[in-house]
Amino acid sequence: xxxxxxxxxxxxxxxxxxxxxxxxxxxxxxxxxxxxxxxxxxxxxxxxxxxxxxxxxxxxxxxxxxxxxxxxxxxxxxxxxxxxxxxxxxxxxxxxxxxxxxxxxxxxxxxxxxxxxxxxxxxxxxxxxxxxxxxxxxxxxxxxxxxxxxxxxxxxxxxxxxxxxxxxxxxxxxxxxxxxxxxxxxxxxxxxxxxxxxxxxxxxxxxxxxxxxxxxxxxxxxxxxxxxxxxxxxxxxxxxxxxxxxxxxxxx
Numbered sequence: 245x246x247x248x249x250x251x252x253x254x255x256x257x258x259x260x261x262x263x264x265x266x267x268x269x270x271x272x273x274x275x276x277x278x279x280x281x282x283x284x285x286x287x288x289x290x291x292x293x294x295x296x297x298x299x300x301x302x303x304x305x306x307x308x309x310x311x312x313x314x315x316x317x318x319x320x321x322x323x324x325x326x327x328x329x330x331x332x333x334x335x336x337x338x339x340x341x342x343x344x345x346x347x348x349x350x351x352x353x354x355x356x357x358x359x360x361x362x363x364x365x366x367x368x369x370x371x372x373x374x375x376x377x378x379x380x381x382x383x384x385x386x387x388x389x390x391x392x393x394x395x396x397x398x399x400x401x402x403x404x405x406x407x408x409x410x411x412x413x414x415x416x417x418x419x420x421x422x423x424x425x426x427x428x429x430x431x432x433x434x435x436x437x438x439x440x441x442x443x444x445x446x447x448x449x450x451x452x453x454x455x456x457x458x459x460x461x462x463x464x465x466x467x468x469x470x471x472x473x474x475x476x477x478x479x480x481x482x483x484x485x486x487x488x489x490x491x492x493x494x495x496x
Contacts, residue, residue, distance in 0.1 A: 280305055280374050281383050288386045293488035296360045299385045301372035303353045306332065310376045312355040316341070317369040317384075319445075324371065330355065341366070364389065364420045364488060391488035393422045393430035395437045402439050407476035410442040410483035419487035420444070424468075426486045427451060431468050440471055441482040448474050448481050 282302045291297040301312065311331050315324040326338045327345055335347060341359070348356040359366055367389045373382035396413060398404050405413060414421050421444040422430070431451035438459040440450040448471040455462045460469060474481070 278381055278383070279379060280307055280310075280376070281372070281381055284383060284385060287384065288388050290388050290390060291362050292390050293362055293364055295362050296358065297362050297366075297387060298348055299357045299359070299370050299372070299387065301355045301357065301383060301385075303355060303374070306353065307374075307376045307379070310374060313373045313375055314345075314355075314357045315371050315373070317371060327370075328357065359387070362387075362389070364486070367423075389486075389488040391426075391486055393426050393435060393484055393486050394419075395435075395439060395441055395482055396485050397439065397441075397482040402482055403480045405442065405483055406478065406480055407442050407446055407474075410481070413483055414485035417485055417487070419485040422484045422486035424449070427484050428468055439482045440469075441484040442474075443484050446473055446476055448472070448479070449484070 280303050282304050284300050286300075289297055289299055299314075301314075303312075311329055313329045314327040316327060317324050327341050328335055328337050328347065330336075330347060332352065337343075337345060344360045344363075346358050346360075348354055348358050350356075355372065357370065357372070367387055370385050370387060371382050372385070374380060396410075396417060398413070411421055421442060423444050424447070427435075427443055427449060428451075431453070434453065435451045436453040437451055438456075440448050442448055449468050450459070451468045452459050452464075453466050455464055455466060471481075
């Protein structure tokens with residue numbers, strides 16, 4: 245009996261190890277819990293050109309040797325532009341927004357960013373990042389400008405602008421090329437326009453509410469129809485411009 249038990253033990257020691265089986269978790273990973281930054285109640289801040297807007301970023305506790313970095317997300321460049329960095333005592337501003345930004349600092353836990361004299365190009369996504377060694381964390385906020393989208397073409401007819409000319413034409417009208425989100429919102433509010441135009445990301449679209457023959461035919465459903473990305477130098481279309489704090493009414 246003892247010999248049988250000894251042989252069984254020797255067999256277990258000599259047997260090759262059985263590989264462990266690991267199962268990857270399914271579904272989306274759980275979002276990281278914020279340890280120091282408070283989640284904003286309203287991640288979108290609405291404002292108008294020329295106003296003062298504050299993007300909230302508040303700490304629930306102050307870690308040792310920390311920094312807070314504000315940046316603006318630049319989708320076209322696949323990067324971020326640093327705006328301001330602070331360690332709670334001192335701060336430094338960076339980039340073209342530098343003259344118009346400051347920290348609200350209403351109390352020692354407040355790292356909110358205030359932008360004065362808001363400009364059209366200020367619209368977009370911002371990030372407040374707590375830099376704390378291995379425990380970095382961040383929140384994202386969106387600055388949204390209230391305004392109006394309008395189609396624009398020169399007096400000598402339609403489809404005269406390449407992308408760069410369309411961009412300059414909007415700027416000459418005290419506006420800028422609209423984003424897709426702005427054009428889509430304008431369509432939901434009634435913009436119905438048969439001519440295709442450039443928007444900010446270099447794609448070309450036209451919003452249709454009433455389907456008709458000259459605008460793609462009657463069989464296509466209403467919507468923001470797209471030509472996709474086009475050659476910014478060679479292809480020519482109209483422009484969809486966006487402006488904020490418009491005085492009076494726009495007619496087209």
